[in-house]
Structures are given as structure tokens and as C-alpha cells.
Amino acid sequence: MKRVLSLFLCCFLILSIGCGKKKKDSNTITIWHWMTDRHKTFESLAQKYEEQTGIKVQIDLYAPSDVFTHKIIASAQARVLPDIYGILDKKKVFASFIENGFVADLTEEFKKNDSEWEKAIFPKALDVNRFKEGNIYNIRPGIYGEPLDVTNIQMLYNRKLLEKIGVKTPPVTFEDFINIAESLKRIGISSLVSGWGELWMIECFASNYAFNIMGEKKVMDTFKGEVPYTDPDWIKVFSIFKDLADRGILVEGVVTKPNKFAEQDFALERAAFAFNGSWCVNVYNDMNPDLEYGAMLPPSINPKLPMRIWGGAGSSFVVNQDSTNKDKAIAFLKWITNKEQQSYLAKETKNLPSNRQALSDIPKILSEFARVMDYTTYPSIWEYNEAALVSEKFNRGIQSIIIGEKTPQEVAEEVQAVKQKELEKAKRKRK
């Protein structure tokens, strides 16, 4: 027993002494990210960069994304953020990071040489990291982050399943969609699957239709508090979910499906339509390479207004304001977003590149996604954003509608009640 004890003590001492903190090296830049599927590609890029410039880039992965968010927030408090990192959160949180001096302003760099860097990037993607003149967060106008790739979220249809009922082209209007879904149901095929066990995906779908039904201005007016959620147009938005659920168009148990499980259902042809992001190309390819599918805009309800989908920067990097290697970090970001590296990233990881010139050689299905980038919008580029508490109530309310527990009217009233409280709170603060 005693021998075991001393052995352990020795091991412990040796190991603890042998691993003091490494000194900060001025020739190394550190990047923290959460993108497990891109880690290897990043590392090979880092190696290439070191060969070219002699600057070592250390890439650290912290996943899944909520662990990464914990890490970033806690490290910000301890003031130990790395040179380059990502902020995976709403614009309000991003603004708070900027406000408290954790994020460097990159505007100057983007504007250098006749805006060379800025022009290379998809404007929609850059907008996610841009704060405009007179923004509600009181952030000095400018660009604060560099998008790495582009995503958008739209609908996908399974060609084989649609052919079973003789449909060749995907539906454009909501009526068509309902008709197709009903005929699919008759031969025992469920229509729509989506990861609505994740709240943000519900918000995304609802917001698409809110824009289509009432237009951007009215949605923003709602966020400002000038239009209540009990407005008939909003009831119409809520009613879509009731309609989908009542007609049995949604896959059973859609509200408890995290997106990974929803993706499984579509890949294994258990549902004819999916509402999912452009990253799905990877996922479906892994699970079922023979899947024949296409991308489409969600079928529109109101022909007078355009359909809007969410899209923009898939993931962005920011530079730490306190970093001693700020220039080197920015140089690396410029390098990783130039055409060559972007093409490599797009090819290796099957994501849409953020550099427009790198769009040429991407898979066909991805280019279908890329085609509709003009229709995209994203909460981060809106003038106003809904308070997080209201969004939570909104999304969970829709879940209650889907499981048949509440009516659209009831949910609208509940959401409006929370909205009222938030508006009062904001008013009190202003005083």
C-alpha cells in the first residue's frame, strides 16, 4: 500500500511540475473555434501559412458550440481571449463584446487599397458583422468581423418521392405545397421535417413567412412595439403551424427533433421535404450518397411580397482588441479569405465560400443554394431585433401550437404579454 502511495505521489509531482504555463510567443497567433468538421482543414491551412510566412498559427477547437460559448464568455471575464475567435450569438451579444473592448474594429483594414478586402466578400455575409450608422446598440459604425463562409436556410425536396405522385417541379405557392403534401399523405409519406426541437429553427421558419405575409417594415414595427403580435397578420403566421400540424403534413414528433435527427429523416427518405441549411449537403452526402434532392425557396403564401430566407455569414472570426499580435492576426484573416484559400475551404468542407471569386468550382447542389443568396436576410442585419425573452416565448408558443395544446390566438396573446413587459422595462431603463 505504501509503495503504491509513494509511486503515485512521484508521478503526480513529476507531471505537475513538467507542465507550467507556456510563455506567450510573439510569432504565434492563436485561434479558438467550434467548427469540428472544419478543424482538419484549418490545421492544414495553418501549416501552409507557417511555411509561407514563418508565423505559427495555433488552432484550438472547443466543441460543441454551447461549450464554446461558455468558454468565450468566461475567458472574456478573465481577459484571456485568444488573438482570433468567433462569437456565436445574437447581434446584441456581439455588440456587448465590442462595447467592452473585446473586439477590434476592422473597418480600416477592409477599406485599405480602395476597399480591396471588402469587395472580395459577399456583401450579405459582411453585413452580419457590420454596424451601420445610427444602430440601436450605439456601436461606432464599422465592420467588426470577417465571415469565413456563407450559409442560407431553405427547403429541400426529395425528387424520387415527389415523382411517386407524378410531381416533377417543386411547389412555388403554399397552396401547391399543401396539395402535394396531401397526395403524399394518401400514399403514406410524411411531407415536412425540420429540426424544430431547436428553437432557432422554428424562429427561422416563422420569420420567413412573417416577411412574406406582412413585409419587412411591419415585422420591424412589431419589434419596435408599434404592431402587436395579436395583429391578424401575425395570427396568420402562427396559423401556418397549426395548419401544417392539423393536416398531418409534419413528420410525427417534429418538435422533439434536434436538427441532427431531422436530417436523418430526410436522408433516409422518411419525409419528402426538409427545411434545412446549406450545410446539409455534407450531412446528406455522408448518410445517403444516393439521395436525389433539390433546393427550393419555401412556398410563398402572399404573391405580392417576396419570400425571404435566412442567410449570410455561416461563421465569422473576430480579432481580439487586447491582442498583442493584432496585425499578424488580421494578416492571417486576409490570407484565409483570399480566393485560393477560400476555394480550398469550399472544396474540402463543402461549405459556400465567403469570397465571391471562389464560387466557380463547387458541387451542383451547393450552387443551387448559392443562387438564392439574393433572397436572404438575417436578424443580424435588421435594424431592430426582438428581445430574447419574447423570441423564446414565440418559439415555444409555436411548439405548443404544433402539439395541439394552444391556439394561434392564445399564443399571440401570451407573446404580446411578454412583449409588453419588455417594452415597459426598456422604457424604465431609458428614464
Added chain:
Amino acid sequence: MPAIRKNNLLAKAIDNSVNFSFVLPAIAIFSIFYIYPFYDIFNLSLHEWNGISSYREFVGLANFKELMVDKIWWKSIWHAGFITIIALTFQNMLAFSLALVCDRQIRLKKFYRTVFFIPPVLSEIVVGLIWQWILYAGTQSGEHIGLLNYVLVKSGLPHLVNNWLSNPKTALTCIALVHCWKGFGWGFIILLAGLQTIDSQLYEAARVDGAGSWKTFRHVTLPMMMPVILVVIILTVLGSMQVFILIISMVGQGLGYHTEVPVTRILSSMMGTGRYGYACAMGVSFGAILITISAAFKYLSNKTKQV
């Protein structure tokens, strides 16, 4: 005389400090890791803070006042309480009966003792995946994909087919039962260890007195096991009240508010809505509730000991 007393006092003081040195390492580690975080949590619960800003707005007890009337918070506590009640009864009874059986000389004892500990060892990922599949509600070409629904249909009970995880009536019960299945191994192993420390002479004495197996259990095993049972109860309460990974891996953030438990509420207040102060107020009051429950069990077990 005073000198002797003084000596006595000194001796006692030395004695006490020697005894105290036994707990010193534990208290040292405890102080390093708990005093500052606890202070910070209490302090934050009196502030409004978004997790990032260097400015924390002091709001007094406003967070707690809001918490008192937060229906969803209380609902989430009830959900955890429901899971805990099922765990306390079903899981612990299963664990205790299995421990009692495996304490005896039965065949395959070693096999059982090993196998019963598999669920706690398994990763939540596997558990979530497996049960998602078992309780899956959808169909493909007319056949149920989910194992449970499939078996129900094949055994002529199609009226029992259910959307197990997305039906608010069954979701929480399903989660609670899976939680029990995942957790009974712990109770089993602790109770089994407890059974080993009962002096076998006590059993012999009981047999000599002519006590049957029920009487032996009632008058020897149960009283001797009371302290260990109490530990298992407290650990069950803690484990079940703080359950959340299992829930997320089974139903995501789904089902309206029907599967919300305190820890998911705390997390969604921190990460979802950026209200760290409110989340800390939740943590503090949740801790207070757990302490009360544990103290109540301790009090009850003291009472039963006296009777």
C-alpha cells in the same frame, strides 16, 4: 488547581487541532474552489448582467421577486420533482431489490453485478440515440420505425401506439423512466457495498431467534441499512433534480415548456436570453430548495431511528 485546568484546556486545544487537521485538506480545497464562486453567484443574483459587460447593474432582490412569480420556473421545478419522485420510488426500489438478490448466494451473481453497472457507464450520446430510436413515432412505408410502436402493433395492441416523446402526457414519464434505467446502477452498487458491512453475526442471531426472511429484513437489514439508504436517497434527489443532459439528448429544446427542468432554465437564461443575474438567482434558490429537501430527509431518518 487553575494550572491543571489550564493544562487541561491546552491539551484539549491541541487535541482539537490535531483532529481538525484531518479535515484541513478538504477544507482548504473547498475554500479555494467554493468561496469565491459562491460569493460571485450570490452577488450576481442581486445584479442584472449580460455575461459580458464590465458593468453590473445592482437591482436588489428584483431577480428573486421576478422568480417568485415565474410560472415556468416553478413548472420546471415540478418537472424535476416528478422525475425525482419516480426515481426515489421506482429506481431505488429496483436498485435495492437487485442489491438484496445479488447479496445472496445465487447463480450468475458475478455476471449480474457487472451487467447492472453498464447503463451508468454508457455515454449520454448512446443512451439518447437508443431511446430516440425505441420511442420514435414515425412510419416508413406503413411500418413503424420506432421499436416500441413496432412491437405494440405486432403484438396486436395498435391502439396503444403513441407519439411517446412529443406527447406532453407521456414525454416526461418516458424521460423519467429512462433516467431511472440509467441511474439504478449507482444505487445498486452503493447499497450492495452497504450490505457487505452488516455483521453476519446479526443475521445468525436473527436466525437463532427463529426470525423468517421478512422479519430478518425488517428488523436487521433495514435498520442497519438506514444510513446508506439515506445517502442513496440524497444522491438520487441531487441527481434527478439536476438532470438535463439526458433531456436535451432525448427531446432537444422541444415540446413547449413540458420538458423544462431547472438546469435547462438556468442555461437558457444564461445563454439564450443573456440574463446571468437572473440565472444566478435561479441557482441560489434552487440550491436552497435542494438543501431543504435533503435536510427534511435527514430529519425524517433521525426521527425513524428514534422510533
Added chain:
Amino acid sequence: MINKYTIKKFFISIITHIFLMTVAMSCLFPLFWMLRCALMTNETVFVDKSIIPSQMNFGNFITAWVEGGFGIYFLNSIIYTASVVFGIVIIASLAGYAFSRLRFPGKNLFFYMFIAALMIPLPGSFVPLVVLMNKLGWANTRYGYILCMINVGLSMSILLFKTFFDKMSPDLEDAARIDGCGRLGIWWHVALPLARPAIAVVVIFNSLNVWNEYILANLLLNDKSLMPLQRGLMVFQGSHSVDYPLLMSGLAIAVVPIVVVYLVMQKHIIKGLSSGITVG
């Protein structure tokens, strides 16, 4: 009469075994399922419905080991687990013994303090913990993480040790005291050997806890060379796509050491320790 009695006994034993077998099967099933998935490929894992996969892909285990970079992570996890468990057994048994047998002022207060610490849910303390560790300069070090994990398991282990020490009869300790053993000697030579079932439970519990711990490791450690095994498993769970066969192979590899610990430790959960103790 005897016949009737044996028949009854026979039936009871049959029913008991059916019950035990049902529970055992439900426990074995996921393990089997995990291994089955580990042997398939990503294309067949959702499609192949046969119980035993037609193609056994044993190479998955090697791929998982290499792709996950398990070598260094595995070693780290072993270091962390061994150090934490060793630390906890010593510190918690000392404290548990004192709370059970020795007298000092504030004893109950301190004990309840430890128990109360169990009750505060962990997520709330992430931010202050990281700030604290950085201030102390313990962030991104092995001993920082080890001490932190010792702290995580300490309260529960103290509670367990105290309960088991309480249950032990003091006769042997009295005998040792008469033989001139000091308090420390009694703890080491008498109490600890007697508490072997409790030690076994504490070792199992904390090994599992440290082995599967992931969030604190991510928060406190930065260097890849310090990360534990769970970090390797993350490689197979992309932000969007999951490589199930490799993930299951990785999980299967990760589960082996814990099973070994359990098998070794559960042997100590046996009767009759109070007789025939060898001192020394």
C-alpha cells in the same frame, strides 16, 4: 412437505432469474448496439437492419484511435483520473473519518457546509471559476484541472465515507488505540482497510466522473496536449454531420478502462472484512 417447499423455492428462483435476466438484457442491449454500430460504415449504419452486420469493419477502431488523436488524450485522461481518484480517496477518507469519529469544534457546521456545496448546480459557477483559476495562474495546467476535479467529487465522497465509517464498529479501533496507535495510524491501518467497500464505491464513482468530464476541461485547459479523452470523441461529432460508426468505435474504446476499473473495484465489495485484517 419437503417436496412442496423445494418446488416453491424452485419457482421463486426461476422468477427471480427471469426478472434479473430481463434487467440484465436491457443493460446489455445498448452495449451490443454500440458495438454493432461501431462495426458498420456510415452508409450502412442507418440502412442495414440485420442484427449482426453483414460486413464487419474492425478497422473502424483503429481509424477512430488515429483520427481522434487518442494517444495523448488517453494518457491525459489516465493521469487525471488516477490523480483525482487518489487525491479524493485520501482527502475524503481523512475528512470522513474525522467527521465520523473525532471531535473538534464546528464539526457539524463544516460537514453540512460540504453537503450544501453539493446542491448548487454547476452551470452557474462557470464564469467565476474560470476567472479564479486564471487569477491563481492555474488555468491551462494539469494540477489546476486535477484540483478542480478533486473538489467536484469531494463532497459526495466525504458523505459516503462518513456514512460507512459511522456504520463500522469501533472495537477494532479501540484495540489499536490500546496497542499505542495514533489517530493517523488508526485511520491508515484500521479504518481504511475496513472501509474497502466504501473505497471501491468512491473510486468507481469518481473515475467515471473524471473520465467522462468534458465541460470543465474545455473551460480550464487550452493546450491540445492537456486535453482529456472526451475531446477526442468530439472529432466525430461535426457541428452538423456525425460519423456514427467512428463515434461508436471511439465510445467503445473509451468505455473499456472504466469497465476495467469497475471490474477490479467491485471485487472489493465483499463481506467479512472485519475478520482477519493484516496490519501493515
